[in-house]
Amino acid sequence: MRTAYTADQIRAAEHALMARLPEGTLMMRAAAGLAAVCATALGRVYGSRVVLLVGSGDNGGDALYAGALLARRGARVEAVLAGSRTHERGLRAYLLAGGRVAGGAAATAVERADLVVDGLVGIGATGALRAPYDELALAANAAPALTVAVDVPSGVDASSGRVAGAAVAAQITVTMGAAKTGLLVDPGAARAGTVELVDIGLGPHLPGPDVVALTGADVAELLPRPGKESDKYRRGVVGVAAGSDLYTGAAVLAVGGALRAGAGMVRYAGQHAPVTQVRTHWPEAVVTELSRPGVEEVGRVQAWVLGPGLGTGEWARELAASVLASDVPVLVDADALTLVSRDPSLLRRAAPVLVTPHAGELSRLTGAARDEIEAARLEHARAAAAELGVTVLLKGSTTLVAAAGRPVRVNATGTSWLATGGTGDVLAGVAGALLAQGLDCYDAASCAAHLHGLAGRIAAEGAPLAAGDVAAAVPEAVRRVRDGR
Numbered sequence: 430m431r432t433a434y435t436a437d438q439i440r441a442a443e444h445a446l447m448a449r450l451p452e453g454t455l456m457m458r459a460a461a462g463l464a465a466v467c468a469t470a471l472g473r474v475y476g477s478r479v480v481l482l483v484g485s486g487d488n489g490g491d492a493l494y495a496g497a498l499l500a501r502r503g504a505r506v507e508a509v510l511a512g513s514r515t516h517e518r519g520l521r522a523y524l525l526a527g528g529r530v531a532g533g534a535a536a537t538a539v540e541r542a543d544l545v546v547d548g549l550v551g552i553g554a555t556g557a558l559r560a561p562y563d564e565l566a567l568a569a570n571a572a573p574a575l576t577v578a579v580d581v582p583s584g585v586d587a588s589s590g591r592v593a594g595a596a597v598a599a600q601i602t603v604t605m606g607a608a609k610t611g612l613l614v615d616p617g618a619a620r621a622g623t624v625e626l627v628d629i630g631l632g633p634h635l636p637g638p639d640v641v642a643l644t645g646a647d648v649a650e651l652l653p654r655p656g657k658e659s660d661k662y663r664r665g666v667v668g669v670a671a672g673s674d675l676y677t678g679a680a681v682l683a684v685g686g687a688l689r690a691g692a693g694m695v696r697y698a699g700q701h702a703p704v705t706q707v708r709t710h711w712p713e714a715v716v717t718e719l720s721r722p723g724v725e726e727v728g729r730v731q732a733w734v735l736g737p738g739l740g741t742g743e744w745a746r747e748l749a750a751s752v753l754a755s756d757v758p759v760l761v762d763a764d765a766l767t768l769v770s771r772d773p774s775l776l777r778r779a780a781p782v783l784v785t786p787h788a789g790e791l792s793r794l795t796g797a798a799r800d801e802i803e804a805a806r807l808e809h810a811r812a813a814a815a816e817l818g819v820t821v822l823l824k825g826s827t828t829l830v831a832a833a834g835r836p837v838r839v840n841a842t843g844t845s846w847l848a849t850g851g852t853g854d855v856l857a858g859v860a861g862a863l864l865a866q867g868l869d870c871y872d873a874a875s876c877a878a879h880l881h882g883l884a885g886r887i888a889a890e891g892a893p894l895a896a897g898d899v900a901a902a903v904p905e906a907v908r909r910v911r912d913g914r
């Protein structure tokens with residue numbers, strides 16, 4: 430499991446560790462790790478052109494000490510001193526090692542560099558980058574050089590991933606002691622590039638993580654495995670209440686996702702047109718054509734998937750109320766999210782609820798503006814889980830899973846090819862099947878996001894995909910996770 434922490438958590442751990450060590454030890458460790466990553470990225474250090482963007486704090490100090498190490502190995506290092514002051518000892522060490530301070534236009538130095546080290550600000554930053562840091566960040570982004578960010582890309586809030594103005598877009602981020610939350614959560618994660626962790630001995634002093642990202646091995650551990658005694662009922666029956674005479678495809682895709690994700694059986698319940706479609710596509714599903722909007726006669730299930738393509742009229746509302754009146758976990762997606770945002774009392778039930786909104790749907794649920802949610806995804810996912818008393822899977826380039834009292838789980842297996850119609854319906858089916866197999870909402874949501882993202886990559890292989898391809902690739906995603914590929 431990858432773990433990440435807020436700036437406050439890191440600072441507290443650093444204080445505890447620093448109290449036991451001679452002054453400057455941590456920065457030396459940090460700088461040595463940073464210089465090693467830079468050297469590897471450069472390939473040949475001798476004669477290479479390195480530009481350090483140096484802010485006024487210890488983040489700049491890290492950059493200067495690393496610059497000194499690179500200068501000693503023959504790199505031509507220039508430092509742009511951007512702050513009102515500069516880390517004194519770091520600067521002294523840097524100058525002694527033969528590093529130079531850039532004179533004239535900083536942008537020119539940056540343009541000619543092979544490698545830019547962003548040491549403007551780290552976990553001590555507050556708010557949007559001020560001048561001249563913002564212009565330097567933009568200059569680094571425009572330059573052809575490789576950019577290595579120190580601790581976090583400057584302009585990315587370390588504790589949330591928020592980007593309030595200009596921000597460095599790094600190819601590599603060398604993070605000290607432990608990853609910061611903002612490196613895993615978008616929009617920050619998209620600026621971090623590859624994250625390299627430098628161990629400075631912080632481990633024993635760290636509290637429980639703020640956010641975590643499951644690896645394939647974690648998912649393999651969590652996924653249910655059919656035992657010898659399993660029959661289709663014991664493996665879990667998932668009910669799908671999705672699709673309508675107007676939108677039939679959503680029903681087909683949600684059932685497809687559920688069938689591929691290991692449920693013992695899938696029961697589909699809906700109107701005439703989607704029933705016909707589901708029967709045609711999935712002879713494996715047990716199908717009930719509803720004569721009225723209620724699922725009481727459908728037969729026992731262990732979890733429901735509710736909402737994709739359901740519509741938002743009276744028929745859909747009554748069907749949603751009937752599903753939510755059941756005593757099993759319910760995944761609420763798409764149109765059902767609109768229905769419950771109109772009538773939040775529908776979410777008051779004893780059995781668990783997993784909601785799977787994108788930012789727009791979450792905005793309808795909570796009343797927060799969509800842009801605000803996009804900018805601060807972590808805060809909004811967390812707040813919605815606490816306020817609504819449900820598990821929230823917030824879709825996006827990094828999908829978040831939030832549940833009260835648990836660290837937020839981040840999923841980064843996805844690909845931008847997944848941003849196409851119907852993939853959400855497949856995800857709902859996959860997560861519903863995992864719920865029916867006994868995973869709780871938090872685990873079902875995070876495993877489903879992982880598998881769905883991986884299935885998207887398998888299906889896409891660098892080319893456009895259709896949602897049905899993603900459902901078809903889910904078994905291969907499970908196989909890869911189980912085989913440790």
Ligand SMILES: NC(=O)C1=CN([C@@H]2O[C@H](COP(=O)(O)OP(=O)(O)OC[C@H]3O[C@@H](n4cnc5c(N)ncnc54)[C@H](OP(=O)(O)O)[C@@H]3O)[C@@H](O)[C@H]2O)[C@@H](O)CC1
Pocket residue numbers: 443447455456459460484485486487488489491512513514549550551552553554555556557558559560562579580581605629
């Ligand atoms: N502690 C440790 O043991 C270790 C720490 N380590 C390293 O130290 C880093 C933290 O260092 P830090 O605390 O000095 O803060 P840091 O991020 O360099 O910047 C603070 C200064 O920036 C400024 N500033 C703030 N906001 C701004 C803005 N929006 N726009 C522009 N300027 C802004 C403001 O300065 P001012 O403007 O007031 O002059 C403020 O004082 C950490 O990320 C890691 O790299 C490692 O070596 C491992 C050991």
Ligand SMILES: [K+]
Pocket residue numbers: 488547548549550551578579580581582583
């Ligand atoms: K930085």
